[in-house]
Amino acid sequence: MDFLNTLEHNAFSQWVTNSPSAWAFPTFLFLHTTGMSIVAGGSAIIDLVLLGTWPSLPVKPLVRLYPVIWVGFWMNAITGTVMLCADATAKLSSPDFYLKMVFVFSGVYVLHAMRKTVFADPQLDKGPVPRSAKMWALASLFCWFAAITAGRLLAYVGPNKGAIGG
Amino acid sequence: MPFVLMVILTVTGVIALVGVLGSLIDKGAD
Amino acid sequence: MNLAHIHLLINHFPTIGTIIALGLFLVALVSKSSDLRLASLVLFFLISLITLPTYMSGNAAEEMLRGRTGVSFAAIEAHRNAAQLAVVFMELTGVISWFGLWKFRRQSSFGRGTLPAVLLLSIVTLGVVGYAANLGGGIRHPEIEDSDAKKIPGAKKVLVVPEQRVVVKELEVGGISDFVTDHKWMWPAFQTLHLMGLSLIMGVVLLIDMRMLGVAKNVSFRAVHRLLPWGVLGFSVNALTGMLFFAARSAQYTTNAVFQWKMALVILAGINALYFTMLDDAWTLKAGGDASLAAKAMASLALCLWVAILFCGRMLPFLGGAF
Numbered sequence: 001m002d003f004l005n006t007l008e009h010n011a012f013s014q015w016v017t018n019s020p021s022a023w024a025f026p027t028f029l030f031l032h033t034t035g036m037s038i039v040a041g042g043s044a045i046i047d048l049v050l051l052g053t054w055p056s057l058p059v060k061p062l063v064r065l066y067p068v069i070w071v072g073f074w075m076n077a078i079t080g081t082v083m084l085c086a087d088a089t090a091k092l093s094s095p096d097f098y099l100k101m102v103f104v105f106s107g108v109y110v111l112h113a114m115r116k117t118v119f120a121d122p123q124l125d126k127g128p129v130p131r132s133a134k135m136w137a138l139a140s141l142f143c144w145f146a147a148i149t150a151g152r153l154l155a156y157v158g159p160n161k162g163a164i165g166g
Numbered sequence: 167m168p169f170v171l172m173v174i175l176t177v178t179g180v181i182a183l184v185g186v187l188g189s190l191i192d193k194g195a196d
Numbered sequence: 197m198n199l200a201h202i203h204l205l206i207n208h209f210p211t212i213g214t215i216i217a218l219g220l221f222l223v224a225l226v227s228k229s230s231d232l233r234l235a236s237l238v239l240f241f242l243i244s245l246i247t248l249p250t251y252m253s254g255n256a257a258e259e260m261l262r263g264r265t266g267v268s269f270a271a272i273e274a275h276r277n278a279a280q281l282a283v284v285f286m287e288l289t290g291v292i293s294w295f296g297l298w299k300f301r302r303q304s305s306f307g308r309g310t311l312p313a314v315l316l317l318s319i320v321t322l323g324v325v326g327y328a329a330n331l332g333g334g335i336r337h338p339e340i341e342d343s344d345a346k347k348i349p350g351a352k353k354v355l356v357v358p359e360q361r362v363v364v365k366e367l368e369v370g371g372i373s374d375f376v377t378d379h380k381w382m383w384p385a386f387q388t389l390h391l392m393g394l395s396l397i398m399g400v401v402l403l404i405d406m407r408m409l410g411v412a413k414n415v416s417f418r419a420v421h422r423l424l425p426w427g428v429l430g431f432s433v434n435a436l437t438g439m440l441f442f443a444a445r446s447a448q449y450t451t452n453a454v455f456q457w458k459m460a461l462v463i464l465a466g467i468n469a470l471y472f473t474m475l476d477d478a479w480t481l482k483a484g485g486d487a488s489l490a491a492k493a494m495a496s497l498a499l500c501l502w503v504a505i506l507f508c509g510r511m512l513p514f515l516g517g518a519f
Contacts, residue, residue, distance in 0.1 A: 007181065007184065007185075010184055010185060011191035012187040013184060022514055022515055025514075026510070026511055029510060030506070030510045030511065033391075034506060036391070036395065037394055037397075037506065038398060040392070041394075041396060041399030041401075042399050042402055044426075045399040045402070045403055045423065045426070048426055054422055057423075058419065061412050061419075062403075062412075064406055064412040065412075068402055068406070077173060077177065077180075078176065081177050081180035081184075082184060085181060085184045108169070112169065144395075145392055148388060148392060148395070149388045152387055152388045153384055155384075
C-alpha cells in the first residue's frame with residue numbers, strides 16, 4: 001500500500017530505522033521492553049497471587065498495580081506504533097505481528113475483566129479465591145507470555161528477519 | 167472514554183506525529 | 197589491570213571464599229547458632245554472585261592468551277569445562293542459601309531440608325571448584341606443567357604445542373556453542389525465557405516500590421516479602437539463560453563494556469535484594485505504616501538498578517560494539 005510506504009519513508013521513520021544514534025531505534029526498543037516488563041510483570045504478580053495458596057496474602061491491595069500497568073501499556077502503544085511506522089510494510093504482512101496484537105489485546109481484555117469481576121467482588125479476601133478468578137489469572141499469564149514470545153520472534157520470522165535488535 | 171477508542175486515537179495520533187516530525191526534519195534538512 | 201588480571205584476583209572468592217564459608221557453616225551447624233548460620237548463608241549467596249564475573253573474566257583471559265607460547269590450551273579447555281560445572285553448583289548453593297535466609301526471616305527457622313541441602317551443595321561445589329582451580333593452575337605454571345599436563349582429562353582438542361607459535365582458531369569448541377549453532381530456535385527461545393524472567397523481577401520490584409514509596413500502604417511488608425521467591429525465580433531463569441548465552445557466544449560479551457556494566461549492576465542488585473530479604477528495617481513495616489528513609493532509598497535504588505540492567509541488556513547489540 002502506498003500509505004504504508006509513505007510512512008516508512010517518512011524522514012522521521014527513516015531516522016528511527018537508519019540512524020546509528022542510540023537515541024533512535026534502540027531507545028524505542030528499550031522503552032518498549034521496559035513497558036513490556038511493567039505490563040507482564042505487574043499482571044504476573046496479580047495472577048500469581050490469585051493462583052497461589054497463600055490465604056494470608058490479600059489480593060485487594062494489588063489493584064493498585066493497575067495504574068502502573070496502564071502506564072506501561074500506553075508507553076508500549078506509543079513506542080510500538082513508532083516502530084511499526086518505521087517497518088510498516090514488513091510488519092503488516094507478518095502473521096506473527098498480528099498474532100502478537102491478538103495476544104496483547106486479549107491480555108488487556110483479561111486485565112479489564114479481572115478488574116470488573118475479581119476485584120469488584122465483595123467476597124474478595126473473605127474466603128478462598130474462587131475458581132473463576134483463577135481461570136482469569138491463568139488466561140492473563142498465558143496472554144502476556146504469548147505476547148512476549150510473539151514479540152521476540154518478530155526479529156526472527158517474517159519478511160524482516162535478522163533485522164537489527166535481534 | 168472507551169478503551170478501544172483511546173487506542174485508535176493514540177495510534178492515529180502517533181502516526182500523525184510521525185508525519186509531522188518527518189516533514190519538520192525534511193524542512194530542517196534543506 | 198585487564199580482565200585476565202581481574203580473573204586471577206577474584207577467582208580467590210569462589211575458591212578460598214567457599215572454603216571459609218563452608219568452614220563457618222560447619223561451625224554454625226555444630227554450635228547451633230542462628231547468627232552464624234545466617235552469616236554463612238549470606239557468604240554463600242555473595243560468593244555465588246561474584247562467581248559470575250569470575251567465570252566471565254576467565255573467558256576474557258582465555259581470549260587474551262590465544263597465540264601465546266608456553267600455554268596449554270588443552271588445560272584451558274579442561275579448566276573452562278570444569279569451571280562451567282562449578283558455576284552451576286555454586287549458583288545452586290547461592291539460590292538455596294537465599295531461600296534459607298528468606299525462610300528464616302519469616303519463621304525463625306530455615307525450613308526442613310534447607311541446611312542439609314546447602315551443606316551437600318556447598319561440599320560438592322567446593323569439590324568441583326577445587327578441581328577446576330587445580331586445572332587452572334596447569335595453564336601457565338611451568339613448574340607443575342610436567343606432572344599435570346599429561347593428565348588432563350576431557351580435553352577435546354590439543355591445539356598448541358609449547359615453544360611453537362601456532363595460530364589458534366576459534367576456541368568456543370563443542371558443547372553449548374555448537375548446540376546453539378545447530379539449533380537455530382534455541383537462541384530466540386532462551387531470549388523469550390530471559391524476557392519472562394525479567395518481567396517477573398520487574399513485577400516484584402514494582403510491588404516493593406509501591407509499598408515503600410507509599411502508593412499501596414495498606415499492606416504489611418510481610419505480605420510483599422512472601423512474593424520475593426518469585427523475583428528470585430525470575431532472577432534464576434535469567435542467570436541460567438544468561439549463562440547459556442555467554443557460554444555459547446562469549447566473544448560478543450567478554451570485552452563488551454555495556455555487558456560488564458550489566459554484570460556489575462546485577463551484583464549490586466543482588467546485594468540490594470538481601471536488604472529486603474533479611475533486614476529489620478523493611479520487615480517491621482506494618483500495614484499503613486510509613487517506610488523509613490533507608491527503605492525508600494533502597495526501594496528506589498532497586499528500581500533504578502533493574503531498569504539500568506534492562507537498559508544495558510537491550511543495548512548490547514547497539515552500544516559497546518558487540519554482535
